[in-house]
Amino acid sequence: MPELPEVETVRRQIQPLVSGMAILDGWSHPSAKFASAPDAVGHRISGVSRRGKYLLFGLEPLAPSPGGRRELVVHLGMTGALFVDPGPPDDDYSRAWWMLEDGRHLWFRDVRRFGRTVVVPWGDHRSLPTLRDLGPEPFDPALTGATFHRALATSSRRVKTKLLSQRPIAGIGNIYADEALWRSGIHPGARRLGPERSERLLVHLRAVLGEALDHGGTTLRDYRTPDGGSGRNQHRLDCYGRSGQPCRSCGDLLTSRSIDQRTTTWCPTCQAR
DNA sequence: CGGGGTTCCTGGCCGC
DNA sequence: TGCGGCCAGGAACCCC
Structure with a gap:
């Protein structure tokens, strides 16, 4: 379940593999969550950035186009992963792929389909409300x-x-x-x-x-x-997934229950109400 | 517009 | 071995 550290780790690996590459072909799974992925075809990847858990691939048109700059937004969901392979993926769980100018393929694999691959006009996040209204990055100095x-x-x-x-x-x-x-x-x-x-x-x-x-x-x-x-x-x-095991601070048993439909684990002693 | 509920998905695990 | 039931859960989406 990729959160910020996992997504940032992916960004650091994928950025040097795809930056500067033109996208010459694309495919996506029919689900609406992935359907716009081929709209990245005909663009060059200018770089890969990240906001929260979203990966943002900058897309510059190869030829002057009325659409202008675009952006490929990838959310890994729970089971999503990005790979760069020599050929097109042969995998039941591929949800989208993009062929690069050197023949390699960037592809998105996501067993449970909780992820997304969306191409939007650059910076236009109206179709992704959580991204549009996203809070500050954790290490932003303006966050005090x-x-x-x-x-x-x-x-x-x-x-x-x-x-x-x-x-x-x-x-x-x-x-x-x-x-x-x-x-x-x-x-x-x-x-x-x-x-x-x-x-x-x-x-x-x-x-x-x-x-x-x-x-x-x-x-x-x-x-x-x-x-x-x-x-x-x-x-x-220390805590997540350790319900029933001893707290590493006080030794009492960690407990868990669902809070707003999320399994939540805590120490009833160290984290008393 | 904040808040609450629903939905999307399938593999892994458990008990029978 | 097969199978039903349950669990994992981020974010879009709908409704009040």
């Missing part, structure tokens, strides 16, 4: 304890729900939400956080994401990098 506190204070939903909404901060999923809340000693169901707890949460979100990035991301099931590698951060999780 004070601004984070203010963003969290705009509603009385549970803090876990707000983190997963991508609005107060971008790129957080179920794993790093649980990890950061555990380190912060904050109950995932808390509805109002004061300035001090908000700042503490931001500090630990940054730490958890930074460490995961240093370890190539977390591979639990499907996450793979374009070179076929796995992350190493799964061995460093």
Whole structure:
């Protein structure tokens, strides 16, 4: 389940493989989630950037075109992965591919089809509301304890729900939400956080994401990098997936239940209400 | 417009 | 061995 550290790891690998390449052919699975992928044909990939969990491939037209610059937006969903191979993919779970000018193929594999490949006019994210309204990048210096506190204070939903909404901060999923809340000693169901707890949460979100990035991301099931590698951060999780096991801080047993349709694990002692 | 519920998907695992 | 039931879950989408 790729979150910011996994998506950034993919970006760093894929960027040098495809930047500067013209796209000469394309194909997509019929699902509406992938259908616009071939609209990238006839463009040159100017670079690969990332916002939250979204990968953004800049697309410059090969010839003057009324459409102008475009952007290929890729969301890996839960089981999505990007690869660059010599030939077209022969795989039941291919959802889109793009043939590059040197004959190699960039392709998107996604067993569960929770991901997306969308081509839009450059910067036009109206069809992707979560991207359009995405919160600040976690390491943006403009994001401070004070601004984070203010963003969290705009509603009385549970803090876990707000983190997963991508609005107060971008790129957080179920794993790093649980990890950061555990380190912060904050109950995932808390509805109002004061300035001090908000700042503490931001500090630990940054730490958890930074460490995961240093370890190539977390591979639990499907996450793979374009070179076929796995992350190493799964061995460093303190909370996520450890329900029933002893808390590494106090020794009491971690507990879990569904919060807003998400399995959530926490320590009832360290993260008391 | 915030908030809540629904939907998309299939492999892996479990019990019988 | 086969199979029904259940679980994993990010974000679009619909409705109030």
